[in-house]
Amino acid sequence: xxxxxxxxxxxxxxxxxxxxxxxxxxxxxxxxxxxxxxxxxxxxxxxxxxxxxxxxxxxxxxxxxxxxxxxxxxxxxxxxxxxxxxxxxxxxxxxxxxxxxxxxxxxxxxxxxxxxxxxxxxxxxxxxxxxxxxxxxxxxxxxxxxxxxxxxxxxxxxxxxxxxxxxxxxxxxxxxxxxxxxxxxxxxxxxxxxxxxxxxxxxxxxxxxxxxx
Amino acid sequence: xxxxxxxxxxxxxxxxxxxxxxxxxxxxxxxxxxxxxxxxxxxxxxxxxxxxxx
Numbered sequence: 198x199x200x201x202x203x204x205x206x207x208x209x210x211x212x213x214x215x216x217x218x219x220x221x222x223x224x225x226x227x228x229x230x231x232x233x234x235x236x237x238x239x240x241x242x243x244x245x246x247x248x249x250x251x252x253x254x255x256x257x258x259x260x261x262x263x264x265x266x267x268x269x270x271x272x273x274x275x276x277x278x279x280x281x282x283x284x285x286x287x288x289x290x291x292x293x294x295x296x297x298x299x300x301x302x303x304x305x306x307x308x309x310x311x312x313x314x315x316x317x318x319x320x321x322x323x324x325x326x327x328x329x330x331x332x333x334x335x336x337x338x339x340x341x342x343x344x345x346x347x348x349x350x351x352x353x354x355x356x357x358x359x360x361x362x363x364x365x366x367x368x369x370x371x372x373x374x375x376x377x378x379x380x381x382x383x384x385x386x387x388x389x390x391x392x393x394x395x396x397x398x399x400x401x402x403x404x405x406x407x408x409x410x
Numbered sequence: 411x412x413x414x415x416x417x418x419x420x421x422x423x424x425x426x427x428x429x430x431x432x433x434x435x436x437x438x439x440x441x442x443x444x445x446x447x448x449x450x451x452x453x454x455x456x457x458x459x460x461x462x463x464x
Contacts, residue, residue, distance in 0.1 A: 350430075351427065351428075351429055351430050351431075354461060354462075355427060355436070357463070358425055358427070358440050358461055359440075359443050359444075361440060361442065361443030362442075362443025362444060365443065365444075
């Protein structure tokens, strides 16, 4: 996939290291964090840890470089983005969360909104899946994480059908790999690269970058 | 393998897979290497084989 830098509009031509089985959490990070939001975060983390997902957020990595670009790269490196929607999140922070959800959707990531019963989502997110933070939250969210395995299997199956379109097939394999962490999917990508003509491309070509995961 | 003749007399190898997120079937033209259609209603397309994992 070609990712254009939000800073200068040029394509990113260096590989983004993959973080399979990581969940990028979008929430309020600046102190003080209201209790209700902390409670949602704790529940998300507990369910993710149980399902073998590691929760990371924008403060998990210190790069010393541009903050926005770091967020883009973190989203691109992970399979799943979870955004919290809560009435106590300040409007500016909530707008940032929606922006990041948009990035995740555009990059083909699994994305979901966890919302408190009192919070309202903007109309652009009406068709985005959301889970309400209520008494059944842990079960519902765990079911959602479980369903991602099937989605990964679907991505692999689609990739298998697209061998005449290697870039798309590689991208589907990458999406499946990020969810499962299955090394066999990396091998499949390498096999695709062995098709005539592909391996001789520049190391930062779209084809080889797509296979670097 | 199911093939379908187009107006250009080219044979196309078309399969379908079910997207678990939507529960709907997706038609893929393997010869052209592209996703050609998403089914709007429930159930599979008629006369199109369902692709299985290799």
